[in-house]
Amino acid sequence: MKNVKLKGKQFRHMHWVYPMAFLCLFSSPSWAAESLVSPSGAEQSKGILVKGTVFDEDKLPIIGANIMVKGTSLGTITDMDGNFNLTVPYEDAVLTVSFIGYTTKDIPLKGQRQLNITLVEDSKTLQEVVVIGYGSQKKTTLTGSVASVNVKELSQSPSANITNALAGRLPGLTVTQFGGGEPGKDVASFAVRGLSSYNSGAQSPIVIVDGVERSLSNLDPNEIETFSILKDASATAVYGIRGANGVVIVTTKRGISQSKPTVEFKAQVGMAEPVSYPDYLGSADYARLYNQALKNDNPGWEDDPAVQSRLYSDEMIANWARAKGDNTDGLGYNIDLFDYAFRPAIQQNYTLSLRGGSERARYFAMIGYFNQDGNYRYSDLNDAYSTNGGFKRYNLRTSLDVDITKNFYVSVNLGGQITDMNESGGGSGNIIFTANTTPPIYPVVLERNGHPSNETYYTDHPSGLLFGNSQYTKNILGEIAYMGYKTTHKINFQGNFIIGHKLDFITTLIPQHFSLTLFIIS
Template identity: 35%
Template sequence: MKKFNKPRNRNGCPWRFDLKMKLTTLLLLAALFQVNASTYSQNTKIDLNLNNVKVHEVLNEIETLTEFKFFMDTKEVDLQRTVSIKAKRETVSKILEKVFQGTNIVFKVLDKQIALKPGVKKEIVDQSSGPDIGLQQPTISGTVVDNEGTPLPGANIVEKGTTNGVTADFDGNFSIEVADANATLVVSYIGFSTIEVPVDGQTSLNITLQESAAGLDEVVVVGYGVQKRVNVIGSISQVSSKDIENRPVTQASQAITGQMPGVTVIQRTGRPGQSGGDISVRGVGSFGATPNALVLIDGIAGTLNDINPDDIESISVLKDASSAAIYGARSANGVILITTKSGSNKKFSVSYNSYVGFNEATELPEFANSWEYAEMYNIASGSNSFSAEDIEKYRAQNDLDNYPNTRFLEDLFSRNGIQTSHTLTVNGGDENNKYYVSAGILDQQGIVPKNSFNRYNFRMNLQNKLGKKFELNSRFFGSLEERKEPQATANKGGGFLDQLVQNAVRYPATFLGVDSQGNYGIGPESGGTPVAWLDSKSYLTNPTTKAGVNVKLDWKPNEDLVFSAIGGYNFTLYEQRSYLASQRLNEDVFLGQSYLNQQSDKTIFKTMQFTGNIPRNLVPTILVYWLDILLKMKSFPCLMDIVRILLVMIIPLWILGVPKISNLGVMMQNGPYSLSFPD
């Protein structure tokens, strides 16, 4: 007797689903969910009997009796209007029609969500909610093209004054619902002028955009010079000083948060002096090494938080391999180029920028009171550790020295920190010499006592023309920073976060902070509490000194050709002193011997770079000439020999005439060298 094996898939499963069965199952599930959403809105009926109540009370009652949730702009919908509603087994839509009768408020039901906003009331059939949800807004459709009739896919169409918007499809077609027939549409597209189109009761629009030469000719900073924005759209993002100058931030990395597509800034702490964000470009590129992007300040490697935000002229982010190629492997996670402000050839000017702000804890977790903790502790432990009499004394709060209700976290985050910043700049010059000088002071107080950050910074940027063919750019900068934090006592041996903050969350309210005689509670571990540690002589101070110079010499043999030599020197002295003190809590308890930890790190960074621009149309000729020389050599030259050969070839070619310029970058920094021919 023959046996036939059932067909199995590669995983050994005897069942087999072809593509049609999978699609049928998927569509069936989607239909079931849609029917369920529509059925709920049609079949849900409630009873209401409310007299002389506010509109928001009616909406709250509906949310309580049903699964509906309301969404609205409270500036557009009057929730304080008084109404009376009587309903017997009526749908929510019928009730809402009564509530907003005589007003211009319309509503739309989507699944179990109801949106309220001003609009034109019109009886229609709502496809998602049933025939009795009868309100709709005008729908405008149309096409967006350029002046030659070519569709513009991805064009943005936004209702003016709102966040309501859509994008055109591949053929330039769009469809958008607007609040009323007299709305205005704002249409924009990269490289084209933005226009406003009034609807004027029309339902179909054909929109033509005109090219914007200004936007296409705008230049952005890239690794090997500047490029027209039209050539690098998508690979380069840039923000200017206007985008960040009004943001009251202490670290420059905070200023670009949300400013650039594809650039993510994660701020992991708000501690003064450590509130800078981690920057990743187009996601995380490495899990083993640091995912942070390479940061260059005027061509010299640094960190984004090394610079006063008021001194920044522009920030460019190179997001793809071609734009960042000149930096080699260091650019694997993207490159951030910061250009500082320069002097102008206008009259001497002085400017002053300052702000004052306050820091406070906006929301803290709610902890159990001491009597509540005592009751719950008895239940959880199955004991009578706290007697009924003790619990009543905790609740009465008449003897705080023996039956306290200490709020350790509130006592820790008790300060309203003041944050001030002052920047004074001097700017001026003439055709041949320009200068920009700035000095700034930042004082940031944290919301924890003894927690602060201070910074004093100085910058001087000079531009000098040395004859007709040479230009010297010199940039000098320096800063003094100091961060201070409170510490626990020596017996705890820990710092700010792992002792003060963590234990302020852990310690229950039944333990004493400080009594009326100035004695401190011993805490659950007989080592004190955060209240005592804050009053101790423990501290952490972290002074940092930074200084540097950046010099760039440009040689311009003619108007198109530029050779540059860049030299940089950065000095950083990082110091840290942590003192964990001894402390007497009361007459009977004295906490251990104090000790001091000191750390000092010095970093010196030196760099030398050479860059040059050569004609695009001569690149093939140079490469052929170079290969011919290499083939005739008996031994292969080193990289420095190749650079010398290139320079020898470029100078004669320039003498013969160079009509147009391309970019050739040659970088020499602490050893490795790289050549890059950008597009």
């Protein structure tokens, strides 16, 4: 292979070129050259082989450029020398050539078999403004390592907490969730470029919202304008040692100069449930394996009556194999506790915003409502309260910017959240533990057996007694419905008043300003 001079921007993509090439070699048949599908969907008996090379403006080959037959799923990528081979279904096909940082190009073949394609850098991408530690810069003049995410992607995510919506959206950002996933508790922790300290309290990056260190958890994605992460030393230098683990900078939405008032309403309604539940064995299989384990642990079990008395009989195992599961047929229980205890829940999110401005004043206002129900069944057996998980959040965000003169301005900002959370008194950990450890052969509720000593209990539990024994003391219905409940109510508001003066007359390269800020935090 000949030597290729690689530009800096090409070198940075070397890490994912090889995996992409591997995927193309071993992907589904729709990518293979033999699967020839025309835009009309008709199969062709044989295709046309097209070869070519993709260059940049300096005539250097581009590694990993995408070449697709427009209107089909046929495609390939360029190799280390920028070359590609692609079988197209017809002579008049159009090739779409694309690469990150370059303008996508459509190439009509018109019978050509050999192509030399030149891609032009996307100037719009380079002119994008990125928020940094001391203001904002265009990507063309940015030297530090800064990553930004498209805020529209965050607002489209159905996650209850914005920290969960960040997973997989930014390079160098590791997102993990340990909160349990209950409504109001599904907060994820995140680290920039891995963990740099063994101190659990000093591993997370600092979060700056509108210039002030604040929590990111309860922000509504619809009130965010930009979301950036400063990763390397040059980008985080302004924050000193506090920026050692990276810096997350969030700016909220503001009014737009000389813009008509715009009212926007968004509504999202969906169902929330776990991706999957554990798939445990039924009662018959459990009994067979229990017998086998007991025999393995007790050599000579054939002559030990104590061991034999603990074994399940063949008749019991046969009955469990044929049982409906609820013992209405008299063959025993075969209960899936996850199916018994959990159900899908409704999740809702509504936002209403007003945005606009004149030449001298700009304004933005938004209110939001988020509601997430819990996933427990049988949580409403008590008329006085519910033991189901639940989370409600009310968001408020307003901002007003007024230019007193050309360089003198005043800004007023107010934002906050009101949250209400409800959860089972026993905690989700006990509920999950009970569902994971209780064998399917045992019932949840015992039917009324008419014994006089039990009659007093039926007064409080007319539907039956909760099952339990010396080994399995926790009952999943008792953990959900009869352990009480806990509620948490929080109010959090932040506001600031800014008086500032632009200092562009001192330095014109980077706009600077002097401001006096008064904070109101509750």
